[in-house]
Amino acid sequence: MSIIFFGRGKPGRMALVGAGFLLLGTTLSGCSRSNEASNRAPVDTSKIAGKINGDFIVKNAATSEEWPSYGLDYSETRFSKLSQISTDNVARLGLAWTYDLGSTRGVEATPLVVDGIMYVTASWSVVHAINVRTGKQLWTFDPQVPRSAGGKGCCDVVNRGVAVYEGKVFVGAFDGRLIALDAASGAKLWEEDTRLSPDSPATITGAPRVYKGKVIIGNGGAELGLRGYITAYDASSGKKLWRWFTVPGDPSKPFENKAMEAAAKTWDPSGRYWEAGGGGTVWNSMAFDPQLNLMYIGVGNGAPWSRNRRSPKGGDNLYLGSIVALNPDTGEYVWHYQETPGDNWDYTSTQDMILADMTVDGAPRKVILHAPKNGFFFVIDRTNGKFISAKNFVPVNWASGYDKAGRPIELPGVRSATPYEIIPGPFGGHNWHSMSFNPALGLAFIPAQHVPLSLADDPKWKYRSNIPGQPMSGIGWNTGSLLGGAATKAKPFGRLIAWDPVRQKQVWSQEQVSPWNGGTLTTAGNLVFQGTADGHFVAYDARNGHKMWESPVGSGVIAAPITYQIDGKQYVSIAVGWGGVFGESQRATDRSSPGTVYTFVIGGKAPLPQFGKYEQGELLSGVPYDKKDVAPGGALYVSNCLFCHGVPGVDKGGNLPNLGYAPREAIANLEAFVFEGAMAEQGMPDFKGKLTAEDVKKLKAFIQGTADSVRGQPAASAKPKK
Numbered sequence: 001m002s003i004i005f006f007g008r009g010k011p012g013r014m015a016l017v018g019a020g021f022l023l024l025g026t027t028l029s030g031c032s033r034s035n036e037a038s039n040r041a042p043v044d045t046s047k048i049a050g051k052i053n054g055d056f057i058v059k060n061a062a063t064s065e066e067w068p069s070y071g072l073d074y075s076e077t078r079f080s081k082l083s084q085i086s087t088d089n090v091a092r093l094g095l096a097w098t099y100d101l102g103s104t105r106g107v108e109a110t111p112l113v114v115d116g117i118m119y120v121t122a123s124w125s126v127v128h129a130i131n132v133r134t135g136k137q138l139w140t141f142d143p144q145v146p147r148s149a150g151g152k153g154c155c156d157v158v159n160r161g162v163a164v165y166e167g168k169v170f171v172g173a174f175d176g177r178l179i180a181l182d183a184a185s186g187a188k189l190w191e192e193d194t195r196l197s198p199d200s201p202a203t204i205t206g207a208p209r210v211y212k213g214k215v216i217i218g219n220g221g222a223e224l225g226l227r228g229y230i231t232a233y234d235a236s237s238g239k240k241l242w243r244w245f246t247v248p249g250d251p252s253k254p255f256e257n258k259a260m261e262a263a264a265k266t267w268d269p270s271g272r273y274w275e276a277g278g279g280g281t282v283w284n285s286m287a288f289d290p291q292l293n294l295m296y297i298g299v300g301n302g303a304p305w306s307r308n309r310r311s312p313k314g315g316d317n318l319y320l321g322s323i324v325a326l327n328p329d330t331g332e333y334v335w336h337y338q339e340t341p342g343d344n345w346d347y348t349s350t351q352d353m354i355l356a357d358m359t360v361d362g363a364p365r366k367v368i369l370h371a372p373k374n375g376f377f378f379v380i381d382r383t384n385g386k387f388i389s390a391k392n393f394v395p396v397n398w399a400s401g402y403d404k405a406g407r408p409i410e411l412p413g414v415r416s417a418t419p420y421e422i423i424p425g426p427f428g429g430h431n432w433h434s435m436s437f438n439p440a441l442g443l444a445f446i447p448a449q450h451v452p453l454s455l456a457d458d459p460k461w462k463y464r465s466n467i468p469g470q471p472m473s474g475i476g477w478n479t480g481s482l483l484g485g486a487a488t489k490a491k492p493f494g495r496l497i498a499w500d501p502v503r504q505k506q507v508w509s510q511e512q513v514s515p516w517n518g519g520t521l522t523t524a525g526n527l528v529f530q531g532t533a534d535g536h537f538v539a540y541d542a543r544n545g546h547k548m549w550e551s552p553v554g555s556g557v558i559a560a561p562i563t564y565q566i567d568g569k570q571y572v573s574i575a576v577g578w579g580g581v582f583g584e585s586q587r588a589t590d591r592s593s594p595g596t597v598y599t600f601v602i603g604g605k606a607p608l609p610q611f612g613k614y615e616q617g618e619l620l621s622g623v624p625y626d627k628k629d630v631a632p633g634g635a636l637y638v639s640n641c642l643f644c645h646g647v648p649g650v651d652k653g654g655n656l657p658n659l660g661y662a663p664r665e666a667i668a669n670l671e672a673f674v675f676e677g678a679m680a681e682q683g684m685p686d687f688k689g690k691l692t693a694e695d696v697k698k699l700k701a702f703i704q705g706t707a708d709s710v711r712g713q714p715a716a717s718a719k720p721k722k
């Protein structure tokens with residue numbers, strides 16, 4: 001895989017928004033399949049999900065019969081007590097049914113299953129309710145997210161799933177709306193805009209949680225200049241109950257609360273951090289301890305990424321890169337622990353948190369287990385936020401470890417204007433792909449990875465400066481960092497790691513074909529389930545990592561599997577659909593199918609659906625260009641196209657096409673895509689008023705020129721030398 005290219009621009013990590021595959025030559029066969037009316041099945045809907053409340057979620061944790069909330073239980077363990085499927089019989093696992101989600105972008109949802117109905121989301125926040133006994137559709141709800149919202153997300157038009165509570169289903173739409181649906185019919189009950197203003201860069205990709213009758217949701221958008229916050233709404237009426245900002249706003253205005261006043265002391269106002277939002281979005285993780293009456297949130301990275309730009313005199317920049325405990329009744333701050341002081345590398349702490357009770361140094365402790373992007377595994381006391389231990393679970397080069405007080409010992413040179421290889425890179429040693437924790441074995445299962453990338457602080461950055469060469473600045477990104485200016489030495493990897501949090505030690509690991517593998521599920525049957533980037537769904541022996549079973553699926557997998565029991569039978573389901581920030585421009589399998597839910601059962605005999613095949617076009621040729629336009633075209637490409645489309649002719653294309661393999665007519669007529677474009681309905685931004693016809697001419701030159709230089713060399717050396 002190639003993430004980096006050199007020479008002509010300042011390239012970088014692959015991400016973002018929409019564009020079209022069909023017109024651009026990479027055909028995705030089979031994507032027009034959809035759920036027909038005949039697919040629907042009658043169900044007694046009178047009592048669906050009415051019983052789901054806090055007591056039920058706590059009680060269900062003792063049996064794991066249903067899967068009523070995102071991480072299975074309030075502790076988000078993803079440890080199922082079901083053991084009918086075990087290491088003894090998992091080899092006989094077979095397909096029960098598949099269900100076509102009718103989507104072509106990333107599918108990140110953890111499905112919920114209650115009362116025999118599965119609630120799962122596809123890309124563009126579309127909700128599907130499926131009768132689990134038959135695999136047939138009960139209803140769907142499409143929030144009709146305007147496709148122009150695609151350009152506001154950093155990382156594909158994804159959704160990680162719904163919450164269910166007292167007969168309602170809650171979904172966060174990508175455009176920032178929080179929507180309540182009737183669980184039986186899918187009818188909309190209420191809708192609230194979680195954004196502070198219509199021009200806000202806030203999106204929603206995460207799954208809401210419901211604690212004590214409150215639907216709680218954060219937003220994505222730090223890359224585009226958001227000030228992070230989290231909001232609670234009344235589950236029955238949608239009334240806003242509280243909102244907690246994660247970073248301080250303009251210090252000339254009154255602070256919202258004491259926590260903001262304290263945080264402001266750790267920011268340097270000479271950087272006018274509030275103008276670029278400051279960041280700290282709560283775009284993924286939450287957990288809840290009903291006994292302590294504390295909820296925990298994982299807080300994201302800085303906006304801009306570069307601390308030198310955001311807070312020039314330094315400072316920890318609270319509460320970036322932190323776990324924060326809040327009172328769920330009021331949204332009041334209780335404590336915080338900062339994992340990455342003064343974040344500089346997109347090191348979010350938004351990775352899933354798991355609450356566990358364990359004996360550490362002979363004493364029982366109530367802890368949070370956490371493996372954030374920064375590559376260290378944390379054990380934190382969840383009663384008071386005190387640091388217990390941290391140890392790196394992947395190679396890291398930004399800190400040598402943590403001192404006794406829980407502060408990282410930062411290494412020199414990791415905040416400089418000279419490009420340096422940062423490990424982990426901004427994709428993280430672990431991203432949002434859910435970790436699970438098996439308390440019976442005392443092991444956490446981490447979908448770990450490395451995606452090589454170099455960073456450099458960008459002294460020329462200003463808020464919303466759209467400058468060629470500044471990554472994605474053409475559509476509003478504000479990293480303050482330049483990417484890819486130095487050769488990277490570390491190899492990319494994907495690795496499933498079994499980690500002992502008490503000893504802070506790896507117990508076993510499995511190497512995978514590529515980074516960007518799915519979340520994990522572990523069970524009392526001594527199993528770990530995980531989907532892989534190369535399109536397999538796999539079961540391992542949780543004790544030693546031996547592969548026990550696998551099935552091919554229609555594309556790479558990024559979401560996490562679930563398990564549940566109905567009519568006395570245990571099922572395992574997984575929502576499959578390649579994408580997310582890495583999967584927009586990269587791939588590890590040629591299989592490419594629409595989003596599909598797969599459900600497995602012992603002795604299942606259903607045939608696998610026909611898989612689609614991603615057809616790579618020919619390397620682009622014959623688009624006329626002027627050589628002198630290639631270099632300026634490269635800088636424009638970096639600031640407008642790179643994170644979605646990857647490096648032309650070098651990357652392979654993910655759920656969005658690589659332009660170096662597009663048909664000649666498409667690139668020759670690039671204007672038709674860039675301005676009020678042919679792919680607008682797929683979510684591609686409109687560059688009218690942002691790029692000129694002359695700019696597009698340069699982009700064509702860069703795309704064709706790069707394809708030509710790739711053709712001149714064997715594939716492996718397509719990465720230019722320094």
Ligand SMILES: O=C(O)c1cc(C(=O)O)c2c(n1)C(=O)C(=O)c1cc(C(=O)O)[nH]c1-2
Pocket residue numbers: 108154155156158203204205206219220221222223281283300301346348426427431432579580581582
């Ligand atoms: O800072 C943010 O607001 C924010 C939001 C999101 C998101 O909402 O998906 C991601 C990230 N950051 C991010 O850094 C990241 O690596 C990432 C990966 C993904 C994904 O869905 O594949 N989302 C996000």
Ligand SMILES: [Ca+2]
Pocket residue numbers: 222223300301346348
């Ligand atoms: Ca981010």
